[in-house]
Structures are given as C-alpha cells and as structure tokens.
Amino acid sequence: MISTVVWGTGNVGRSAIRSVVAHPGLDLVAVLVHDPAKVGRDAGELAGLGYELRLPATDDIGAVLAARPQAVVYAATGDIRPDEALADITRAIRAGAVVVSPALYALYDQRNAPPELRDPVLAAIAQGGGSLFVSGVDPGWGNDVLPLLISGLGSTVDVIRCQEIFDYSTYDQADSVRYLVGMGQPMDYEPPMLAPEVPTMVWGGQLRLMARALGVELDEIRETTDRRPLDATISTRTMGDFEAGTQGAVRFEVQGIVDGEARLVIEHVTRIHASCAPDWPTPPDGDGAHRVIIEGRPRIEVTVAATDEGENRSAGGNATAVGRLVNAVDWLVDAAPGLYDALDVPLRPATGRLGRKQR
Structure with a gap:
C-alpha cells in the first residue's frame, strides 16, 4: 500500500479523500487542512463519506512530511496563492513524495513552463527524489x-x-x-x-x-x-x-x-x-x-x-479530474523521479475497483 496524504479539503480535496480511500493500492495516512475549525475533525466527515475514517485532520505540515509519505495529493488552491502553492508542493517533493496536483496551471505543459516555476520543482526533485504531475480540474x-x-x-x-x-x-x-x-x-x-x-x-x-x-x-x-x-x-x-x-x-x-x-x-x-x-x-x-x-x-x-x-455536476467534474490525478499515483511511484505531464502519464483502467464499495 502506498502511504498517501491529501492536502486540502475544499471542492477538490473532498473528492481526493474519497478517491484515495477507494483505491486498493493507496493508504490514506494524513489529511492536511489550513482552517483551524477543521483541525481534529475526522477525514471521513470532511469528505462527506457518511462514515468515519478515524483519521483526524491536522495542520502540522512538518510532522506529516517528516513521516515520509510516498505520495501527496495537493488539493489546496493555487488560483490566488500560486507562490504559496509552489512552496508547499516543492516542500513535499523534497520530502521524497510523489505529488499530484491541479494547482499550478503553467505546469500542464511542463516542458514549456517558465523557468521561475520549473526550476524550483526540478531542484526539489534532485534534492528529495520525488515527482510531480499536474493536471487540471477544468478537467x-x-x-x-x-x-x-x-x-x-x-x-x-x-x-x-x-x-x-x-x-x-x-x-x-x-x-x-x-x-x-x-x-x-x-x-x-x-x-x-x-x-x-x-x-x-x-x-x-x-x-x-x-x-x-x-x-x-x-x-x-x-x-x-x-x-x-x-x-x-x-x-x-x-x-x-x-x-x-x-x-x-x-x-x-x-x-x-x-x-x-x-x-x-x-x-x-x-x-x-x-x-x-x-x-x-x-x-x-x-x-x-x-x-x-x-x-x-x-x-x-x-x-x-x-x-x-x-x-452536482460541478462536483462530478472535480471528481473525474481528481480521479485522473489519484489514479496516476501508483504509476508515478514506480516511475523514475521527475516532472511529468499528461502525455507522459497513461490513463489506465480502474483495476481492482469493479464493484468495490467504499463502505
């Protein structure tokens, strides 16, 4: 099982928690939140699962990354905080994690991304051995x-x-x-x-x-x-x-x-x-x-x-976009450390999930 963190519990994060829990190869080990009112609340409640996961949300980023999770689904927005999102993502990569996220638009086409965005990511990959795949929620x-x-x-x-x-x-x-x-x-x-x-x-x-x-x-x-x-x-x-x-x-x-x-x-x-x-x-x-x-x-x-x-088809669009990201995690864990785009990462069947219920 791949130890996986979901970072953020908004429209994208809720879907991410559900997608990670449903994936037979992923193990949800932490949920990171920014809002103090969400700290300590159960991840299942925050995701609208209808049952508890017995996993309280936390805002202790350092402790979560110090545990060296294999993957991070970065679901916090980058719309109005792109610099903070980049800093968060590179921090997770330096901790050795595979990161998937929709937050950094310019990295959809990572080969032509501006150096001020691409270079810090490549430096983090070289330092920590993690990876990054960015795909949008547009979707x-x-x-x-x-x-x-x-x-x-x-x-x-x-x-x-x-x-x-x-x-x-x-x-x-x-x-x-x-x-x-x-x-x-x-x-x-x-x-x-x-x-x-x-x-x-x-x-x-x-x-x-x-x-x-x-x-x-x-x-x-x-x-x-x-x-x-x-x-x-x-x-x-x-x-x-x-x-x-x-x-x-x-x-x-x-x-x-x-x-x-x-x-x-x-x-x-x-x-x-x-x-x-x-x-x-x-x-x-x-x-x-x-x-x-x-x-x-x-x-x-x-x-x-x-x-x-x-x-809600707005939520449905988010869910399919998140599914694309979460379902790439095991492929990325097996691949070499690197910066990937949609032409690199295959879209694969939902192996092991036919008829599988979350609970």
Missing part, C-alpha cells in the same frame, strides 16, 4: 487525453474543440466565482481570469500538449471573450444572491492557430444560472458537462456528464 483529461484519443477514430481532422459547459449556481467557491470569474460583478469589472493573456497562461499548455501529440506547430494562441448580464436577480444555495444587470455568463475560447486557422480550441461556457445566455451551448441536462467535438470526417462528438455529491 485536464477533457483538454488533452480524451480529445487525442477520440481524434484517432477519424480519417481526417479539421478542428478539435474541447468545451466545458457549467452552471455554477451550486458551486461552493464564492471567491473564485465572484472575483476570479466575475459572476455578480458589474459589467465593467475585469475578472482576473479573463484578463488578456491569462486564459492562455492557464489553458495554453493544454493546446501545446495536443499540438505536440498531433505533430503540428502552433503559429500562435489567440483568445476570444464574450460576457452577458443577468436579466433578473437570482439566488444560490451556496453563494447568496447575484443581482440583475451584473455578469451572469461568460464564454471564452483559447485557440491554437495552425496555418492561420483555429484548429485546436478550448472553450468555456460558464453561467451562474441556466436562464442567462440561453443561446450559448448548453449541457444535455443538469448543471453541466464536458464535450469534445472533432470536426472532420466523420464528425465526432462526445459529451461526458459526471455527478457527485448528489446530482
């Missing part, structure tokens, strides 16, 4: 391994489009939804996530990964953005009210240009309520879905709708 698999797999089913490929389509009214991350993405803000507010070049910083690496796998060169990466206001005030269970006239929906594309044409596209269609921008792409039902469209011959369209924590 990473929907913008790299899934479209690449599907592309191999056709004769010709003209355009690969990867879509995330979500209604975030049930999402429990108010700071990201309101301030990073701008939902509920005046229409003249510039959300940090939509500022020029930021979408490219976050999703450009996945375009480069696809281009590398397909054997093409990108001329450039372009961005397009559209925003719509709410027609009426709406109320959410987790984040309160969003006023009429404020931002209610965002649609943007990050386009990989090949020979002057947008051939690789990552598109996000995000709403705070289904009534906003009804003419934009919508999920087949529920809160959201991820979709890959291969324009070519034949035309291929695959939609993935995952649910978790009840019928």
